[in-house]
Amino acid sequence: MGKASILVVDDDHAVLNSVERDLRQAYGREYRIHKAESGAQALELINQLKARSETIALFVVDQRMPHMSGVQFLDEARKVFPQARKVLLTAYADTEAAIQAINMVGIDYYLMKPWDPPQEHLYPVLESLLDDWTHTVRLPFEGVRVIGSQWSSTCHEVKDFLARNTIPYRWLDVERDSEAQQLLAFAGLDSPCMPVLFFTDGTVLVEPSLTQLAEKTGLRVRAENPFYDVIIIGAGPSGLSAAVYASFDGLKVLLIERHAPGGQAGNSPKIENYLGFPSGISGEELTRRAVTQARRFGTEILTTQLVQRVRSEGNTKIVTLGDGAEISSKIVLIATGAWFRKLDLPGVERWNGAGVYYGAAHTEAANYKDQDVIVIGAGNAAAQATLFLARFARKVTVLIRGDETDWSQFLDRSIRTHEKVELRFNAELTEIQGEGKIHAVVVEDKQTGESLALPAVAIFVFIGQKPQSDFVADLVMLTPGGHILTGLDLITDGKRPPCWHLDRDPLMLETSVPGIFAAGDVRNGTKHGVAAAVGDGDAAVSLFWQYLSTI
Numbered sequence: 001m002g003k004a005s006i007l008v009v010d011d012d013h014a015v016l017n018s019v020e021r022d023l024r025q026a027y028g029r030e031y032r033i034h035k036a037e038s039g040a041q042a043l044e045l046i047n048q049l050k051a052r053s054e055t056i057a058l059f060v061v062d063q064r065m066p067h068m069s070g071v072q073f074l075d076e077a078r079k080v081f082p083q084a085r086k087v088l089l090t091a092y093a094d095t096e097a098a099i100q101a102i103n104m105v106g107i108d109y110y111l112m113k114p115w116d117p118p119q120e121h122l123y124p125v126l127e128s129l130l131d132d133w134t135h136t137v138r139l140p141f142e143g144v145r146v147i148g149s150q151w152s153s154t155c156h157e158v159k160d161f162l163a164r165n166t167i168p169y170r171w172l173d174v175e176r177d178s179e180a181q182q183l184l185a186f187a188g189l190d191s192p193c194m195p196v197l198f199f200t201d202g203t204v205l206v207e208p209s210l211t212q213l214a215e216k217t218g219l220r221v222r223a224e225n226p227f228y229d230v231i232i233i234g235a236g237p238s239g240l241s242a243a244v245y246a247s248f249d250g251l252k253v254l255l256i257e258r259h260a261p262g263g264q265a266g267n268s269p270k271i272e273n274y275l276g277f278p279s280g281i282s283g284e285e286l287t288r289r290a291v292t293q294a295r296r297f298g299t300e301i302l303t304t305q306l307v308q309r310v311r312s313e314g315n316t317k318i319v320t321l322g323d324g325a326e327i328s329s330k331i332v333l334i335a336t337g338a339w340f341r342k343l344d345l346p347g348v349e350r351w352n353g354a355g356v357y358y359g360a361a362h363t364e365a366a367n368y369k370d371q372d373v374i375v376i377g378a379g380n381a382a383a384q385a386t387l388f389l390a391r392f393a394r395k396v397t398v399l400i401r402g403d404e405t406d407w408s409q410f411l412d413r414s415i416r417t418h419e420k421v422e423l424r425f426n427a428e429l430t431e432i433q434g435e436g437k438i439h440a441v442v443v444e445d446k447q448t449g450e451s452l453a454l455p456a457v458a459i460f461v462f463i464g465q466k467p468q469s470d471f472v473a474d475l476v477m478l479t480p481g482g483h484i485l486t487g488l489d490l491i492t493d494g495k496r497p498p499c500w501h502l503d504r505d506p507l508m509l510e511t512s513v514p515g516i517f518a519a520g521d522v523r524n525g526t527k528h529g530v531a532a533a534v535g536d537g538d539a540a541v542s543l544f545w546q547y548l549s550t551i
């Protein structure tokens, strides 16, 4: 693979040359720098690059150009290089146009001219965008090749794991890609179990467990030490945030995740409402940044390790992992979030990960190009998935149990005006039809009682969130719905819970067991969402210090 390119477009000669010079100085070694004096010239150039199978990582484009404005050019350019990052160069008077362009053409940033010195105003922005691009674009032959069947849940699990850990991979469908057959023949595998993974060092893994895969790709699966200051269970936004702040404060932190970091947020194609990201940020990207930050401060992160049990012996907490290993700490933070309930339909298990997906859309969306899919749910997660799927699918039908939606106004506008999306209210899925693969679903109208068969090949489920607290149900106090009670929620009629033996009240995020805290969606009374979870994680760390001063 040759170098990717950066393209600068500006009709003002002096500005064009100065941006080109700045870019060449900073990025000339890793990227080819191209320039064009007009939108038309730039479009010709990008079509030539496309024809040569080259790729563009970044567009830096002036808004005010005659004949074709920067936004108009970017609208055309994104059809050719949809993954490229887009920066608009603006004057103060163009700010309104730039903000609108975030929605219209998905620009990633607008830079106000002039930006001297570039080290302060230009490079940090571009570096972050180029870094994002490098991590999101899957360059086919640089990563793992995964051969499998679209209709296998193990294959889905492996793809999801690789994507969630931002490990570049290329999916080769055994039924559709001739390269898959060639590779299998080359490895002497004629009727193998799926998936088969080919690594760049020549290793071939057949149907590996996620732990094997984690080890092979350099992720940590075993703790380095027997004892930590803090063990955090769950690497969603709340666990990651607590890890960042606790290790920043100098605490020795172990973060344990049963799958891959990111939690529910890791499934979000675009988080629009997180402070500081006016163009939104994908859950994958937010996770990658948080994981890097936590590691940088010294957090040790284990993946593919399910915590099965937690117990408290005096001031020591002991955590038991799925493989039987035990690790101890002074403090435990339960940040295990929530997950969607399984559909209550006979025989639905056979479709899990093979046409029916829970809480996930972005790993699978591209596989359902030009096909009909179903989304079930009326919350923000369902809305995001709908819009993301609509980029690929022919039609997305959203089944909503009641007669109204619960998603944000911002998403509502985009959904209701989307030509590929149909909303069905008072609708309930009653049957999945298919053999080997799904080909239709039966939907009942709860008001009329009538049933209707709709063609569909996949169902994405976003209903009935359940807190992930079963593994501590015999340890800490829960609500009947399974949320963990903390702080003042544990005080009834001015009395502390019977199991509480200290002469102080439980701290704000402390559970009914001293030194065990809960944060994020698993906790009772929290406002679900990324910002609230991150806030909880941060708040927990100040409480850790308060707790440590008492033992």
Ligand SMILES: Cc1cc2nc3c(=O)[nH]c(=O)nc-3n(C[C@H](O)[C@H](O)[C@H](O)COP(=O)(O)OP(=O)(O)OC[C@H]3O[C@@H](n4cnc5c(N)ncnc54)[C@H](O)[C@@H]3O)c2cc1C
Pocket (backbone or CB within 6 Å): 233, 234, 235, 236, 237, 238, 239, 256, 257, 258, 259, 260, 261, 262, 263, 264, 265, 266, 267, 268, 269, 270, 271, 272, 273, 305, 306, 307, 308, 335, 336, 337, 338, 339, 359, 360, 380, 381, 382, 384, 385, 468, 471, 519, 520, 521, 522, 528, 529, 530, 531, 533
């Ligand atoms: C598709 C989707 C889109 C969303 N979009 C938005 C959005 O745009 N804006 C917004 O504000 N919110 C959004 N949300 C909601 C938001 O992601 C959640 O509120 C947030 O992730 C909760 O964070 P958390 O850390 O509490 O838990 P989670 O994110 O649920 O993370 C918990 C983690 O704990 C792990 N875990 C569970 N049990 C164990 C165990 N026993 N051992 C080890 N690990 C365990 C899980 O694997 C998981 O990784 C979205 C949710 C979804 C599903």
